Amino acid sequence: MDSRKVVCFIIFFFFPQFLITVSSSTEFCFTSACSRGEAIVQFPFRLENCHPKRCGYPGFDLFCNSQNQTIVELPNSGKFTIQAIEYETQNLWINDPEYCLPKRLLKLNLSGSPFTGVFYQDFTLFNCTFDYRGLDPIACLSGENYTVFATSHKRAISFLASECNLIATIGVPVQWTFLEPVLSSDLSGDLRLQWAAPLCRRCESRGRRCGFKSNSSTEIECSNVNRHGLPRRVRYALIVGAGVPAILCIVGLLCYIRGRVKRFGRERHTTVEFTSVAMPHSTITSGLDSTIIESYPKTVLGESRRLAKLDDSICSICLSGYMPKETLRSIPECQHCFHAECIDEWLRIKDSCPICRNSPNSS
Template sequence: MESFFRMILFLFCFVLIVRVTELHATRDECQPTKCNHHTIRFPFRLKGQQQPENCSYPGFELSCIDKNQTVLELSRNVKFLVKRIDYRAQWIQLYDPQGCLARQLPNNLSAFPFLDYSDQPQKYTIFNCSGEGQMTERDESHAIPCLSIQGFQVVALPSDSTEVANLLNCTRTLLNISVTQMFSGMLYDGTKDVYLSWEKPDCRGCEVEGRKCRLKKNNSTTEDKTECHGPSKKERDRPKKLMATGIILGSCLLGIIVFALYRIHHSYKTKKEGQLKIENFLEDYKALKPSRYSYADIKRITDQFKDKLGEGAYGTVFKGRLSNDVLVAVKVLNNFRATAEEFINEVGSMCRIHHVNVTRLIGFCADGNKRALLYEYMPNESLEKFIFVARNKDRFLSWEKLQDIAMGIAKGIEYLHQGCDQQILHFDIKPHNILLDQNFNPKISDFGLAKLCSKEQSAVSMTAARGTMGYIAPEVLSRNFGKVSYKSDVYSFGMLLLEIVGGRKNIDVTVESTSQVYFPEWVYNCLDRGEFGIIIESEVHAKMAKKLTIVGLWSVWCIQWYPADRPSMKAVVHMLEGEVDSLTVPPNPFGHADGVQKIGVNIPKKPINRELEVISELE
């Protein structure tokens, strides 16, 4: 939480620094001013405003009068209201609020700084004409409506015009005015707007760059020269972009922090709930008297995790030694993968089991988030290291020993299904989970995926598939094949037997053709040809191999893919104990005489309503 507030403080300081930088960058002695909606800046300035001399150009003064109207005074008596100023194009749009330019114009505008000096003023003579009937149509076109009254027309004609002599009933006035071309349109129609431009000062280059313009300071020449100053538009936008970037990054960072805090809180809450669940479970199972160790004891037993035996998805196994010199295998669970449910499954299942072919749980550790399980030590490791002879040619087991191992595993699974107070479904029978003691007696291990069920029922509901691919029964993957039950372990055991006979993993089968053969089909073909993956030295060995193959094929009679067609483990034990001649080879489910049919091509159609009632898992 402290680091969170530090991050917020850092973000606040960052935004503050960017804001101060922006204010510093925009500070200028020639600050623009406002009058109504007009921005007044160089070359203009408002009268009465205190600014350095180089902040405006001589003759470019504006006034801000009542109602915030911006006024340009061309002379004392000539005033126009400003409608718009374009600093980049250097022109100003004016209009006469009285709508009568002729009344305002002085005798001479040649000194006005906005005029184009190449546009020489035109002198106009003003006539006062009476008798409207005497006026010609051309004379009326030169009339000035705003100065005329009923019965009298005021007419303005160029002084050098020949039309002056043709005027009738008109009297020359004493007023002569000079008007340039740009004002001539307003002379006869005072409601028109006038556009005045200026050539000096020339600030168009500064305006294009987005910078400000001003007169050069300490100019030694008599000519007024301008210079650009201040940051460009790109530089002015940089602090805003930095601030926007800071806000975006800060928002993202804040979102990440909030998400991280949520995840930490959720993880902490989940771990606390898991610990509470484990403590409640251990309190209930005190009667079974499993030994409990602290994490410090685990480190002492394993000599600081010195001797690593192996590693799996849910933990790492280390060799350890108890105080009475009993060797143990310590499985330290992975906090990220192993859940409280899996820990409870393992301890809850193992505490109920007392069988020669099931690994004995010596103790456990549940010290905060640290969890570990202590088993009896198996010096010959797993069956997997012995049966795949293609990879372990120097670690061969005799057919007699393989048959004893198969029998021991079968009796162990039968005990799990029928010998305990509650039925235990292992769901992960495979060579890797069959450990061998010093005499190569098999021990079923790893009950992390196990489920407890009532012995009176024969099916269990499951929310997700569990197990190892290649050993998972079809009904565990899809309920279209039937209900999940103890027959799922029978399937896994059958696959294990076929691997013992085939001498290879069921997922590693390769053939010469481009199609991959289903593993039980490959074993079936080996049985039909009398070929096996492990060397056959005598007829006795051949019978043993044949027995294991037949039992395996019956066990995975999912070749029919329906669990109801598989035998129970009790029936499997009877088959293993009997003579091979008494066993019936299951019919070839793969159909064709050439024996090349792939899996799934000729699966028999069979109703899937032969299962018992589905029950829920026991907690």
């Protein structure tokens, strides 16, 4: 196996394994997002299939759905889209990926998750057989013959209780507190939640970054964000990851050029030898006519590389061995054989056999 094949073998077989080893031994905790415009994900949150386990706090796993929305799955309430995350206040805003948040609110249960509501407002839902002017219907819960309303206003609740069917009264984690009861709401606004642990609020407000101290530790530390944007380990890994294939490619290119130069040297050496043999004293002599040369018998060499009148396995002109399927030409007077292209070129310059120096009959 020549040097070029060895280098190619190293690049295509060993280098991918090297990258796998580097990536598995060095865990990167980048900030990430499912798509442009989506919430930025960093500690204590982590994106599955993107961040290692140590990059997120337990219970803060997120993933991207087929629409590239950022999804959080609450243990007792199912999946919700993350609309925004504010790390300095430790708040997040969620909504329903199916665009019917009121239906999800009827079964909302935040127990078992690290999140709680910031502000709560009680809303009472009614199923009515008429449209009530001044109240906003909840479209995704209403039908052709009935309309669902939600209100926190006492008078509206008293009226609707006598005219409609009560569905439920639920506490909604609203975005802010209302100074006065809400007459009507379609309950489609984002829900505002917060988390208490891990406590990274002060760290984030100072422009620093929270995270685990080590792969095996559950203790939280507050570290400076690298000015260059990447941790030192990441920069080293990227330098190695880019440098090693570049070096291998350069070595492979140099080996290829070296092989080409050596091949060119051999070809040139053969040409020089042929010229020196053809014209040893720079004396120009007249050779045979092309029609005479073409009249000399030609033979295609078989797989056995044997001919009845073949005395040697090497062409005396180019000094290369005969190979199967090559065309040989013999001089009738002396029966000496040569490569057809070699003897044709020779006889155009010299009118004698290269071996016995006898001149063929030019007639």
